[in-house]
Amino acid sequence: MSHRQIMEALSGLLIGLFVAILSSTIVSNALPRILADIGGGQSAYTWVVTASLLAVTATTPIWGKLSDLFSKKLLIQLAIVIYVLGSVVAGFSTSPGMLIGCRLIQGVGAGGLSALTQVIMAAMISPRQRGRYSGYLGATFAVATVGGPLIGGVIVDSALGWRWCFYVGVPFAVLALVVLQKTLHLPVVKRTVKIDWTGAFFITAAVSLLMVWVSLGGQSYPWLSWQSCVMVPAAVLLGLVFLLVESRAAQPIVPLRLFRNATITLTSLASLFVGVAMFAGTVFLSQYFQLARGKTPTMSGLMTIPLIAGLFVSSMASGRIITRTGRWKGFLVAGGLLVTAGCATLGLIRADTPYPQVAVYMALLGLGVGMMMQNLVLAVQNQVTTADLGAASSLVTFFRSLGGAIGVTALGAVLGNRVTHFVSDGLAALHAEAGTGDGGGIPDVATLPAPVRGVVEGAYGHAVGDVFLYTAPLALVSFLLVLFVKEVALRNRSGLQQAAAGTARSADAESDRPADVNER
Template sequence: MSESEKPEVVLEKPGDSGVPAPKNVRVVLLGLMIAMLLAMLDNMIVGTAMPTIVGELGGLNHLSWVVTAYALATAASTPLWGKFGDMFGRKGVFMSSIVLFLIGSALSGMAQDMGQLIAFRGVQGLGAGGLIVGVMAIIGDLIPPRERGKYQGMMAAVMAVAMIGGPLVGGTITDHLGWRWAFYINLPLGAVALFMISAVLHLPKKRTKTKVDYLGALLLTTGITSLVLVTSWGGLEYEWASGTIIGLAVLGVVSLVAFVFVETRAAEPIIPLRIFRNRNFSLMNIIGFLVGFSMFGAITFLPLFQQSVQGASATNSGLLLLPMLLSMMVISLFAGRYTTQTGKYKVLPITGGALMVTGLYLLSTMDTETSRFESGVYMAVLGAGMGFLMQITMLIAQNSVEMRDMGSGSSTVTLTRTIGGSFGVSLMGSLFSSAVTETLTARVGPAGDKVAAQLDKASMARLDPQMKSAYFHAVADGTHQVFFWGAMLAILAFAASWLVKEIPLRGAGPEKKAESAPAEPAAAQA
């Protein structure tokens, strides 16, 4: 790299470390949690409003694209936001992502047809890609890893609030204010987050003369988009063996291989490949992928089992996951406190991996006789496993990269977890559908194919007792397949956790205070 290409870091004020005074840290974190809530809450609220949206705008055939456009834009932009934060300064880039998300929210609320809504959801997704990774990277800048554990409970609580409250809030807003307010509700929350971050957050202001790696960005975006489409369309829109799915898979793989080749030669790569030389970082990406795979699969199919087989109400679907989410939140808080007090962490992913395998296996044993209490206990075990893993994977990953790569490292872990969730929902969905159809056909003959498409409670109520019993057994069999293979895959996460090397967390021990400030200014001076 030539002298003129070397990044130049400029502090906002001479000698300013960029760290807010202790009394302001909690205010900054509150603003960050609101921004994180925006990204997590949005899909939950919008999902509840979708039937009303389709009723007004039409376009039922394009319904899936309302979700797919958002997911694609989020996944494709996540690594770019992380890298831009490393290059141009975390605060400005993060605030830009919030503004873009709010613009997309306002436009989505004003959409006049399904085409406009899909396009505006894409804009919203582009902003959402920077929200979660921005929160993680800024926390990585502000708080040393040794101290970061105590704030894990806050992030777990935000996730639980979004997953439990999202469907309830979405239904209430849609019924009383109209579906457009499912998007407009983001505006006041986003404004509060912007004000708090603008007024209180102070980080080193950067300026870089290095050219942006546009070719790498294009190849990475193409690869991610292709793979997300494969997981979104495979087995639903197109057969897995269709030319479209195979073509997208080939395009995705070729694009990512070309991306790796380009990154080895780029002056400022979007994802610096050097970060994968650290064993712990690579392991956290593997574990994060598997946790995303299992978590989103569980969230998708557990309510379906409880509504269909156990007769629970769909209105309170978010509450059905309460045992899992509360367990995850409590354990995440405990794990954070443990890490802060002891500085040790290797036991956490090992314990989490073991509990995740156990929880998924227990869920695979559910049948038509399983009570809600039993399924709640099983969910709590799985939630405990995820509580040990969800935040610790990010903490270990951030502790494994240099401060200059904090954004890229955070976005990479976030991306692998997102891709894992996408694969999980898609592949588990295929397993579930195949098992349901196979069981129904075996019990009631060819008529089972028609019943397999009727997954709503109202349709089931009209079936005769024999057909209804066959359907309940089919859903139980599908659930067994989903969680059994999820448990088999989770064994890989458990095995990977044993390979983690326990390296002292930055900010630990007697020199904690001296190490609490971000290292980027010092690195720049060096």
């Protein structure tokens, strides 16, 4: 494919990816207004956010494996249709349960868009050239991440109302559908397939149960409770059954033989810890600016621009340099170091930390994530054959989503506990009674009396800093893991070219084979 053909097809993929990311970020500022309208408390708030992450995480490896068996173009169009249906119905939600169900459907479609975008790029573009185009993925992620909360805030405050937070992505999704139909032309290999539905069931069940435990632990029940004693062993048991099923399946969802490759194992684990740091930055910094510094949702989104700008710049720059030089490990190592430094320095922030100082810390984190996010996928794609391209690509995305989902919920529990501690101490120093902003819910800081407001803002500033201190050791683990990744020269053939070469070799072998006298 020429550069022009790649860019035409890539435009449809990027529009679809933009929609997928936008759907997960646009409701962050709108949720309080939504739940006030249709009813629902803190538990509903948690589940609306978690439902989409849960669906994305559980379905990513399934979409990846299906792309190795069926038409990639048909699958990504199906993912867009699922997303559109979920979004339209979500806009008509009249209860928290209905909204949570629609978010699950949205997550299934968004999981397909996230996984299949990587797979289709690998099919079209060689690893050597892919770094250049992967930068566009990082840029799209950055724009959608910072744009989602801003768009959501504007829509909620306008005459359109919160329902348009779900409708606004539909035109983009339809546009992606049309563009992909006209520009994406991939050959379909017709072959006998057998879908590993048993494996799909057990991986979905294991991940879902683990997510439910993490999202509700510390809120609906203590971490050390009978619920934990039931859920954790059950999730481990389901995971073991999944591994047993995959070891015997003819065409497994996650081919376990992939983990015999040290690069795939190391990069998948590194992606898990990068996901924690990445999602911690996008979720908790928004709370920091709103609750510790008293900023509006729109202003909060603008103040996180250094994080997104760092991600944007490093994604684009590293991709182009990798394409020019063919060297990629240095960016993974530098990215791991910057992510660790960003989390460690953000651990020092407080409510009164000067903004330029916070901006530098955010930029460090953004630069590191931008260097690692797409290049971890690139390292894996460079190691596998065309037949395993979808499964291997989605594996890295799966671990990143899993790390982000579990990290956000677990660190959210840490945040609540630390806020409770700091607010209690602060109110005791004021000889006031606890009860406002003590971790039982998200307070409206602007309505609090001046002394109490100072206590609450200080508590959130200190607590968010502590969250990043907990994240820093995990980021350090990702740095240590990529140190042991062996750099392999990037291949110059795309997935389609490799498949064509393999077919040609098979045909040559068949023509050279001596005729069997029994053949008719």
